[in-house]
Amino acid sequence: MTFDIVFVLLALLGMVVALVLDKMRPGMVLFSVVVLFLCAGILTPKEMLEGFSNKGMITVAMLFLVSEGIRQSGALGQVIKKLLPQGRTTVFKAQLRMLPTISFISAFLNNTPVVVIFAPIIKRWAESVKLPATKFLIPLSYVTILGGICTLIGTSTNLVVHGMILEAGYEGFTMFELGKVGIFIAVAGIIYLFLFSSKLLPDVRTDAVKLDDEEEEDSSLHRVEAVLGPRFPGINKKLGEFNFQRHYGAAVKEIKRSGQSITENLDNEVLRDGDTLVVMADDSFVQTWGESSVFVLLANGKDNEPVPGKGKRWFALVLLILMITGATVGELPxxxxxxxxxxxxxxxxxxxxTIIMAWTKIFPARKYTKYISWDILITIACAFAISKAMVNSGVADIVASYIIGMTEHYGPQVLLAAVFIITNLFTELITNNAAAALAFPLALSISSQMGVSPMPFFVVICMAASASFSTPIGYQTNLIVQGIGNYKFTDFVRIGLPLNIIAFLISIFLIPLIWPF
Structure with missing residues (x-):
């Protein structure tokens, strides 16, 4: 083995370990690895920076703004309120009304704002109709993922792979091309949730902190759930060291993490991205910090979403429809x-x-930078550089040869299955975009050495990188609902693992039929 191969393999191993340990944000971990490759001469400065000018990455950035425009128009809040049945109902009937529509919405909007808006509304509604919210929140996250795999813009992973395909010199995906297999996975996944979510998901888990003496003494204080985002300044600090009350004027009473409720010795707890803090705060807390990017979600049992006029809602929806229609029609010969x-x-x-939404004030143009998840963009940009480093060093070829050697007697379909499993394991352990970055050069090298079309492998990467159902850490929406629903890690494994298997089986069967080798 050459120095370059050994260096890249060790760096990638270190990257995976760092991402699993979650000591730094994924973007900074990947950027650190890219700088190492630059120092070792494996990447040129031009190759290192190419990802930052990639159309796929910049498209993701602007889709964050479009999603924020739809959120601020109030359209999503109105949709979910109309979907939720009023009066007595059952879990199955409520899911039947909700899940397919939410899946359709998430095919065209970023998953995170959909879950951020819908989760507290659904939890509040479930409590009002005496149904366990735990039967709805994980399915909410899952159907946004299932909807996202059906279109080019449904998830950033599809756009990342699309950008890598174009850079490799191949024809990219059209708007609905991935739906040829994605729709089958989505339909099968939703049917699975209809049939088994009630049995596999836990019943109501009572919160450790509901009302306390402090609230009874001071009626101006209310229970608020705050999900910490990656920009929260106290990440990786002890609560006592950070002093939440001094920063935000609210007292932390409970920390919810991985289905655990921590109420004792809170000052010594180290705060992490995705933690849900239960705080006692007055009405000004949500008003002051509701638009802040340091919290992914704030829920106080009330409706905090904007309710603008019908004109703004309809204008935002018309813009979204025109964007989707235009991109679809624009691909016609x-x-x-x-x-x-x-x-x-x-x-x-x-x-x-994006420009029309900014100029017509559908989202505040002066605050546009706060609505973009910069860590995701840096992760995507660095993913392109890491993929290039794997090719330049020869790592992609040597790993591809090893995989082919293990399965050479079984044909390309088994290799397709191997690529799915590798990508899916990475996406459950690290992040979807980093998983796509590692899998793409392997897929390209495997198809080249086998002398087959690479398209089936590209599609399988999209499906596998998004199929993050078995752990809460692979997808941000899973982390959000974990805190709000007080789920344990094992809850995701119990209901999510069969969904991973469903996505795997449908992908391996259908993809070669639609995109022949």
Missing amino acids: AVKEAFPNIKLDMFFFVSVT
């Missing part, structure tokens, strides 16, 4: 011939939509 000098793709239409 006749349209390409009619406008040879303009590429009417998703990048074009999302750019136009």
Whole structure:
């Protein structure tokens, strides 16, 4: 083995360990590895920076703003309120109304704002109709993931793989191409949730802190749940050291993490991204910090979402529909011939939509930077560089040869299964975009050495990198509902592992039929 191969393998191993231990944000971990490759001469400065100018990465950035515009228009809050049945109902009937529609919405919007808006409304509704909220919150996260795999813009992973495909010199995905297999996985997944979620998910888990003496003495104080985001300044600090009350004027009474309720010795607890803090605060807390990026979600049992006029809601929805329609029609050969000098793709239409939303004040243009998840963008940009380093060093070829050697008597379909399993394991342990970055050069090298089309492997990476159901750490929406629903890690394993297997079986069966080797 050459120095470059050994260096890259050790760096990638260190990257995976660092991501699993969660000592730093994924973007900084990947950026650190990319700088190491630059210092070792494996990447040139140009190769290191190419990901930061990639169309896929910039499209993801603007989709954050489009999703924020839809959120601030109040359209999503109105949709979920109409979906939730009023009066007596059952878990099955309520899921039947909710899950397919939420899945459809998440095919065109970023998953996180959908879950952030819907989760507290669903929890409050479930308590009002005497149904356990635990039967709805994990399914909420899962159907947003299932919807996301059906379109090019449904999840950042699809756009990342699309960008890598274009850089490799192949034709990328069209708007609904991934839906040829994604819809089958989504339908099967939703049916599975209908049939088994009531049996596999826990009943109501009572919160350790409901009302306390402090609230009874001072009626101005209320129980608020705050999910910590990656920008929270106290991450990796002890609660006592950070002094939450001095910063935010609220007292922490409980920390919910991995299904555990911590109420004792709170000052010595180290705060982590995704922790749910139960705090006693007055009405000004949510008003002051509701728009802050340090909290992913604030829920106080009341409706905190904006309710603008119907005109703004409809205008935002029309813009979204025009964006999707334009990107779809723009891929047609006749349209390409009619406008040879303009590429009417998703990048074009999302750019136009973002600017219109900013100028018409659907989202506050002065605050646009706070609505973008910069860590995800840095992770994506560095993913391109890491993929390039794996190719430059020869790691991709040597690992691909090893995988082919293990399965050479079984044909490309077994290799497709191997790529799915590898990608899926990485996405459950680290992040979906980092998993795609590691799997893409392997897929490209495997297909090249086998002399088969790489497209089936590219599609399987999209499906596997998004199929994060078995752990709460692979997808941010899983982390959000874990805190609100007070779920344990094992709850995700119990209901999520069969869903991973469903996605695997459908992918391995259908993908070669639709995209032949």
